[in-house]
Structures are given as structure tokens and as C-alpha cells.
Amino acid sequence: MMYNSFMNDDFISTVSHELRTPLTSIRGFSETILNSWDKLDDESKKKFLKIIIEQSNRLINLVENMLSVSKLQETRGDFVYKEFSIKPVIDMTCSVIKNQYSDKTFEVIIDEKTPPILADKDKFQQIMTNLIENAAKYGDLNTKITIKSCYDNEFVSIKVMNTGIEINEEDYEKIFTKFSRIDNPLTRKVQGSGLGLYITKNLVEKMGGNISVTSKEHLTTFEVKLPVSNIERQAKNAVSHADN
DSSP, rough: OOTTTTTTTHHHHHHHHHHHHHHHHHHHHHHHHHHHHHGGGGHHHHHHHHHHHHHHHHHHHHHHHHOOOOOOOHSSSSOOOOEEEEEEEHHHHHHHHHHTTTTOEEEEEETTTOEEEEEHHHHHHHHHHHHHHHHHHHHHOOOOEEEEEESEEEEEEHHHEEEEHHHHHHHGGGGGTTTTOOOOHHHSSOOOOOOOOHHHHHHHHHHHOOOEEEEEEEEEEEEEHHHEEEEHHHHHHHHHHHHH
């Protein structure tokens, strides 16, 4: 059964803890509204309902991440590879995330020499969503999120950059592990499951790429490298042989 190796004691314990907090909030504020409806003013009702919606969204995201992690445990993935340009996917992802983080501006810089990649388009969109949303979530208020790409030795390099609290070098590997969250003043305020970067790393590596992070002088950069398409690779090789 698919979940046998996945549903171990540590996982169940951690997920139970993650689920308990939003469920408790939803139940508590729902009971308050129901039991004290006539005593609450409209502003309080709106405030409590907003909290219920936020915690419901947190639950949805957690469940979606749990399902993504469970799929990663399968020996055979459901990846559908095709050649496509990255810019339309990144532009669409930024436009969606921009609605949620109105204090951020988004700059997309795609080098004109960036070739198409060979990847699963839906999985690539999930990777970009995780990284760009992560940058917006943990970046300083009223700052810019920059996404830029270039061609790098048969790989397309995509960097997602934000300014904010730095990630310590000793945590570079840790943040890509399951349920891992580093401890700093910002992460204590921002809710998260600790699954997003774990999922992202697994998706990137299953598509033949790699991911890394650097964080210095208040600038954090996540870099993803994915293989270029077969057509582009053959064309580059042909040019290289002709030059020789």
C-alpha cells in the first residue's frame, strides 16, 4: 500500500500537531460566533470569520502538501515531460501570488538566450509557486522579489531572490528536509508546515535538476537548475562542434 512507508509514527505525530492548531482555532472562533452572535459587533464578527478563513486555508495547504509528499514516496512518478518556455509559467505564477502579497513587487528577468526546458509543466509551476510564495512570505515588507534566468551549461538556471532575515549557512541543507523550519523572529510569526521546500527539492531532483540556497547581506537566493530541451541541447552541441 502506498502509505505504508509514508505513515510512520514520526509523520503521524508531526501532522497531528500541525493539524491541531488550525482546527482548534476554527472550532474556538466558530463557537464564539455561534454562542455570542447577539453580543458581538459587526467588526468582531468579520475579524473572527477572517481568522476562520485563514486557518481553513492553512489546513487546505497542509493537506495538499501532505498529498504531494505521499506521491513523492511512490517508486513511479506521474511526470509528463514536454518542452516549454519558462517565462509564461513564471509570469502567471507571479500574477497569482501578487494578489496575496500586495506589499511586494515582482520583477521577472528572463535572459533572451534562455532555451526551453524539458520538464513536467505542472510540476515546474508547483516549484515556482513554492519558491516565489516563500520569497514573498519571508521577505521584508514593501520589497521586491526578483526572478531571473540564464543558460548554464545544458541547464536553465532560475534564481528567486528576496531581501529579509538571512538563513544561516548551517541551515542551508536543513531547510530542505521534511517538517523543517528554522528558528528566527520572522518564522515564529509566519505559519508554515515545513513541507514546501522538501517537496520542491524532490520535484526538482526527480526531473534531473538540482536546487541550492545562499543567504548573505540580507539577500536570500534560491537557485533551481533544470535540463534544457533535447532540441536545444542538440542545437547547442551542433554549434559547439561547428566552432571546433
